Amino acid sequence: MQSGKQKRAAIMQKRQIRRQQATRPDAMPIVAASPRCWSSEQVNRSRLKSYNSYGDPEFVTRGYYEDKPFRCVDCKSEQIWTAKQQKWWYETAQGAVYTTAIRCRACRQNRRAAPHLKKEAKCKTTIK
Template structure:
């Protein structure tokens, strides 16, 4: 009967745990150099010290070898192995601290990363929504020095949608200074479709058209 991927992963994990325990037991009576005298044994990987030379070795020398290390995931409590190959990649390729240790299993790391990314996405979305709502509220009142400054700041925002709302607010105020500014946006439409100049020109033209329509109804 063919084994499932889950069964194969469980067997690999069991072998790694057994190998890590065996290495740990052997290192009680001999150091890594003695252990590898006849060549690297399974569960060991040679360290490339040239890739570790940038570390501050005040607290100890960089390793000669990496050894499989068993650990308990701090989140789910699962027994895992941080393999020598994984350590070598982490320290020498990813440039992780040579003094760091694995503390979470892969599944918990992925779950933690997903939560962090989701939180960042939600934070950004909420922040933008709050800024848009705050800016649109300014359109219902007469402009003041503070609200004018807020609109100017919004026009410099990294979010295009917020800049468009700032143009809309200027259209609602429709004072001489705002009309002149909107006309300048229209005149500077740019040649590139999808550019900010093109988008600002469209938003300003729409705001001016709304103002003209409101005036015609008076």
């Protein structure tokens, strides 16, 4: 059975060996960069809309926005919600932090124009 002093000495020796191995250049692990690093934007937490949650959204903990693929719910086309668009949505437009894009730009524009077209149709029918 070892004394506390002997256990501590053994632990310190193991730590010293690990430190020496970690500082060797050939032992350094190679960390692969994210495939989408080049299209990322930094998160500015102070500009985000406040949210009442115990945890942070993924992009906040990561510290940057990255491109996210999604499928449009109307036309079913594959789209990319870019990091720049996300930054605008969350920080400038003050969108809720747990929301994501679900419609492509063309479908959003069609959806916005639809109520306007309905009003025009009603006006034309009431004038007659």
